[in-house]
Amino acid sequence: MASPSPEHVIENQRQDWNRVAGGWEKWDRFFDEQMAFLNHRLVADARVRSGIHVLDLGSGTGYPALLTAQAVGTKGQVVGIDLAAQMLDAAKRKAALLNLSNVTFQTGDVTSLPFEQTSFDAVTTRFCLMFLPEIPKAVVEIARVLKPKAWLASAVWSAPDKNPYLKIPIDIIKQFVEIPPPDPTAPGIFRLAKPGELAGMLQQAGFVDISEHEFLGDVQFSRAEEYFSSLMDIAAPIQNLWTKLDPTQQTEARGRIIQTAGQYRNGSVIALPIAVRMVAGRKHG
Numbered sequence: 001m002a003s004p005s006p007e008h009v010i011e012n013q014r015q016d017w018n019r020v021a022g023g024w025e026k027w028d029r030f031f032d033e034q035m036a037f038l039n040h041r042l043v044a045d046a047r048v049r050s051g052i053h054v055l056d057l058g059s060g061t062g063y064p065a066l067l068t069a070q071a072v073g074t075k076g077q078v079v080g081i082d083l084a085a086q087m088l089d090a091a092k093r094k095a096a097l098l099n100l101s102n103v104t105f106q107t108g109d110v111t112s113l114p115f116e117q118t119s120f121d122a123v124t125t126r127f128c129l130m131f132l133p134e135i136p137k138a139v140v141e142i143a144r145v146l147k148p149k150a151w152l153a154s155a156v157w158s159a160p161d162k163n164p165y166l167k168i169p170i171d172i173i174k175q176f177v178e179i180p181p182p183d184p185t186a187p188g189i190f191r192l193a194k195p196g197e198l199a200g201m202l203q204q205a206g207f208v209d210i211s212e213h214e215f216l217g218d219v220q221f222s223r224a225e226e227y228f229s230s231l232m233d234i235a236a237p238i239q240n241l242w243t244k245l246d247p248t249q250q251t252e253a254r255g256r257i258i259q260t261a262g263q264y265r266n267g268s269v270i271a272l273p274i275a276v277r278m279v280a281g282r283k284h285g
Contacts, residue, residue: 020235020236042153049072058110120147120150125155152280156198170238222270224259
């Protein structure tokens with residue numbers, strides 16, 4: 001069977017992320033707080049400072065673009081790009097609540113950015129690049145819109161075994177239905193988990209001073225049931241796997257996911273480990 005075209009992949013993803021936009025808005029405050037350490041790290045790695053012009057790719061419901069807008073101040077400007085208009089509607093509402101007039105959001109394709117070359121002083125991207133059908137092309141586009149010596153800071157998921165937060169539901173769904181091993185070059189949650197892969201793409205696109213660090217943390221829930229509910233509300237790739245189960249299988253799988261997550265109780269919380277690969281580089285010049 002032929003691989004789907006990049007255009008087909010992008011359209012499917014647009015539909016997927018628009019479908020879960022309401023769930024993301026429901027869980028916004030929770031995940032904004034849980035992922036705050038990543039947002040601050042991205043802002044730091046991108047060398048964000050007052051007065052500069054920053055592009056955020058895959059902004060979703062707003063972060064790290066909203067944090068970046070606070071960092072650049074009223075003399076700076078932030079533009080957030082995402083495929084899913086409904087996700088960006090939530091980002092716009094959050095920007096209004098924060099009284100941020102220096103950030104705008106628009107739909108767009110990361111592999112064909114609607115900006116002139118050397119338009120930005122920095123680029124940030126969180127959990128976006130691994131879902132792209134043409135990652136090297138996207139990295140070249142990022143280099144094109146960056147000014148010489150400007151920085152790209154990115155975050156992608158690391159290896160599945162280090163990410164029980166994501167691996168638990170996938171493994172349990174596989175207990176009920178046969179899921180073929182993913183094409184290692186196909187878009188997906190763990191597409192850029194391999195050490196050095198994204199860094200190599202940056203190097204090929206002409207980035208220098210490239211750094212790569214694995215950042216370990218956890219996502220904390222008060223109950224395992226809360227964890228399961230969040231997955232069903234926001235995790236589009238896992239939702240797509242979930243639909244392969246019949247209602248009886250879904251009931252059994254739900255119980256197993258909750259039971260397995262409960263094994264990660266630490267005091268009063270369920271603390272599910274995550275591992276994130278932070279890759280940054282500077283455009284030559």
